[in-house]
Amino acid sequence: MSLIHCSGLGLAYGTRIVLDGIDLRIEPRDRLAVVGANGAGKTSLLELIAGVLEPTSGEVERQRGLVVAYLPQDAPEPIAGTLLDEVMASREDLVSLHAELGELERRMADGGAGLEAVLERYGELQHAYQDAGGYELEVRAREALGGLGLGEALEQLPNTLSGGQKRRLELAKLLVQDAALLLVDEPTNHLDLASIEWLEEFMRGVSTATVLVSHDRRFLDNVCSRVLELAGGFAEDYPGNYTQYVRLRGERRERRRREYSAQQAYIAHQEEFIRRYRAGQRAREARGRQTKLDRLDRIAPPTVERRPHLRFATVPSSNVVFKATALVAGHGSPLLSVPPVTVVPGERIAIVGPNGSGKSTLLHTLAGDLAPLTGRVSLGPRTERRLYRQDLGFGSEHGLVDVPTAAEDRTVLEDLLASHPIGEERARTVLGSLLFSGDDVHKRVGDLSGGERARLLMGKLALEETNLLLLDEPTNHLDIPAQEVLEHALLRYPGAVVLVSHDRALIDAIATHVWAIEESDEGPAANRVRTVIGGYSDLQRERQREQAAQRRAVTSAASANDQRSIAERMHRARATVPSRSIRELERQIAEAESRLATLRALLLEPATFADPASGAEAGREHDRVSGALAELYERWEKEMTGVITGGDRDRRP
Template identity: 35%
Template sequence: MNIINMSKLSKSYTGDLIFEDIKYDLNEGDCVGLVGRNGEGKSTLLKLMAGIEVPTEGQISWQKNISIGYLNQLPQYEADKEIYECLSEVFKEINHVSQKMKFLEDEMANNADDLERLLKQYGALQETFEEIGGYERDTLIRRVSHGLKIEQLLNQTWGNLSGGERTKVGLAQILLQQPKLLLLDEPTNHLDISSIDWLANFIKQYNGAVMIVSHDRYFLDETVNQILEIDQGHLHIYHGNYSYFVKEKEARIIREFEAYQTQQKKIKKMEDSIKQLRLWASQAKPPNAAMYKRAKSMEKALNRIKRLDKPVLENKKMNVNLTEGQRVSNDVIEFKKVSKMYEDILFEDIDLLIRRKEHVAIIGNNGTGKSTLLKMMMHQVEPDDGEVHCASNLRIGYLSQHTFENIENQTVIETFRDVVHVTEGQARHILAQFMFYGEDVFNKVESLSGGEKMRLRWAQIVNQDFNVLILDEPTNHLDIDSKETIEEALLEYEGTVIAVSHDRYFLNKLFDITYLLQDKQLTKYEGNYGYVKEKLS
């Protein structure tokens, strides 16, 4: 049964068309992934489905009394409100009945003469409380909090939470609501791998319909049974998971290109025939009216043909060509019995050895010390115990997940030229290869999106001679096309790559050595993320 029907939807902002003529029915039980390049309108389509925005043209209708859960912005609470109380607000009916029960409990304790009537009322409320899931409320809050790793936040106040923590609390609220339609926009942001695994299992068991906007290919493979792609303003539907979509999209584009070529040949043949008929008609003595008429008839038939758009075989992408700088010695970085402590022990007595040309991933839950390990490799953080040895001729290219956060009042081209010493003309040429075109190079860095900041940092890295790349969440904020471009460049890179990432697709594709940081210990596995997961299962 349809829960949402979209008919010929179009959406524009200030005259700029985002997408057009979208037709789609979302059914009960569907779990759908919505993909497309940044700027194609994925989040806009979610807002239309949530009823937050209205289409420029077309209609959207919902099943009567449908409940929709959508985290479109961070919830707002008073700074001193505890997180457990924030989550409990989801259960309005349960809370209302619970308050009535507590009132009756006080009445029964103080009014023995009317006990029989009060007990009868209390019994009826107790039945209602059970029917609406009152006794499962606290268990469900604990379950979702544990899965999203926010248990330690439950007794904290809203004002003490970071933006990422508030986002996770907002996600927890939506999951606790258990609406008939769940709209999730990049739900894996701020989650570590174990939390992403938990969320995937939650979605697979979910009774309602789910629509997910995500650039996490592994997550989409695990959860969805249908992919919607917005491409060049049009919607394409694929009945399978992400891997199915990749294969079927390639086949679709080939079919469309063949159909386009066939039509172009037919049009060319008709145009040549019309031209020839007109030439013959004009050369005849006297001019041949029948030939003119035939040419006119053929021209009308030609004009009636619905022209196929030429398929875009490849979208514009970054041009990333990584080269290894000065050759580094064989043992690149070594840790011997290294320990680090802040308020608590992060890790202790860990060993690590990274050799030239190795691609090494470091995985683990949030807060275990992965980023601290990377900073030790660059001598930004010193160990409390143990030794860190780095090759003497190391030239490290570092990409942080918080890149350019503290840059103010500087343009893209100024920031690029701070570290890459080229002329303005050369800089503009290079930046165009990273999709900063024309006047884009004069935009302020502080106004850039997360994906644009990542592209700018990659532009800096590619144009310097590094022999080791240290990458902290390098695929964050990038759309799938950009991720694939980075992956292909790193596969061909002959230098050493060390990365911390929660992107399991990226981890499986690029890294054949994986270190797991867990329970204050660092364990080495000669394999990718999938190998580690299999070993631990």
């Protein structure tokens, strides 16, 4: 039986229809992504499934005894206690069992009448507690908190956490639940890349059915096996992950377009026949054709998806946009150091690293909002830079533009004209391209959703004439269609771009370089910037090659003692049996060892890391030679076993 069966599900607020006749089944082990533009009803669908909302029409049928765990976008206030206490206390079923077990233990210690019944009840509860994972709960809680970047704050009080940390705490509580269905709204918000990748592994590894809303395309690709698209109140189901959904959606739309065009041609042909012969000798046939047309199941015309349009205004740039020299950034104390770097037009640099490692600090230092502790940032003579802030404002070296705080009471149209006096007609055109049409331009800025505010600010930024964009988490609050529009706009932008982002799909699509912030044991700061050519996937591949080389080095060191032992035995054997076959094996072993040493040195050279193809080829040859050497050792030992045994026996007193 399905875990969830939604039939004819509808939701409306007054005359505004959010969901209209949704039919949906959720099966065990489903990993369903719900996608759609902001306002399409994704969160509302989760709330209907969770029972938080009641549908206007239709019903949600739940499997008897179904346990559902739901993570809303807005985290509730945590209780008193440490983070670890908070996560463990979220398992209310285990808390009550644990309390009853404690009471029974006290009664057993007191003895008295009814002890046999107490012991029997205690055994039953102990089995139930174990089956529900009670004895593993602390381990699971520590694992979840550690994976989500809160491992060093286990004993911290929840009321001392930032908003993003509280969100991660709520996610950790969700992950330890013994539920058959998880409902998760924007799980990757406030997570750094390491935590996102940990969460992906976790969600792929559990058998729990999951329904999630996310705007992280790479996360949806790596986790989901099914996609439900919401648009215009209706739902359409697709098998596969997000990339497969995009392909199938395109194919379905093209097929429907052709079917619609073919039907329209058929209708036009029939109507022409009816018009021509309605009053003639073929009037009866014309009436028959009219009857068929009246009964024809008409195909709906293809919907035209409204997407924002974005193009950044530019000014010519000098050959060098900026240089960073001996740069150390931080707020008072050194947080990160940057190697000497020169950025030229057309380069798009993604800054990645753990939360708190200094990504935004570096961006604000490049923007001139924060003075470097040492070193300098030198702008090209024609460089015009602007900074898009994570808190939905953007500024420049001339100060923060008065959005959002000073513009809360303005309308969208007034706000745009206040910062860019381009005339009402052009302002309406610009706002229309950002999906603010009709009465939308008269909305108060303070009443805008996060996605609407982000679109407005991106549009205002696009009107600034620049050749250097500094963007702090630019895809936050944007739905996937808007993210893709931003991606294409940045690819067309001829200036330089430096952005902080956790959006791996965006980074891989646009980045020419990645600046990865990593811990450092050397230098003036706790972290250092490492530069990699390419996108995030290139950074991952480089790290994997380094890890593989380190593993080989460890393996080689571990086997060195064994090889020395064999070499000693070979030396002893030479004095006893200088046979031709053994000498040939020893020659081959020496050649293989020499080649292996050369390959190890090659794998550790920086040039090898910079050339993935040659690095992979050297790694394959290393594995082949290592395997051949192991076989040679085995053959040599077989040849020498009898000789060495005899030699040892001859030397005994």
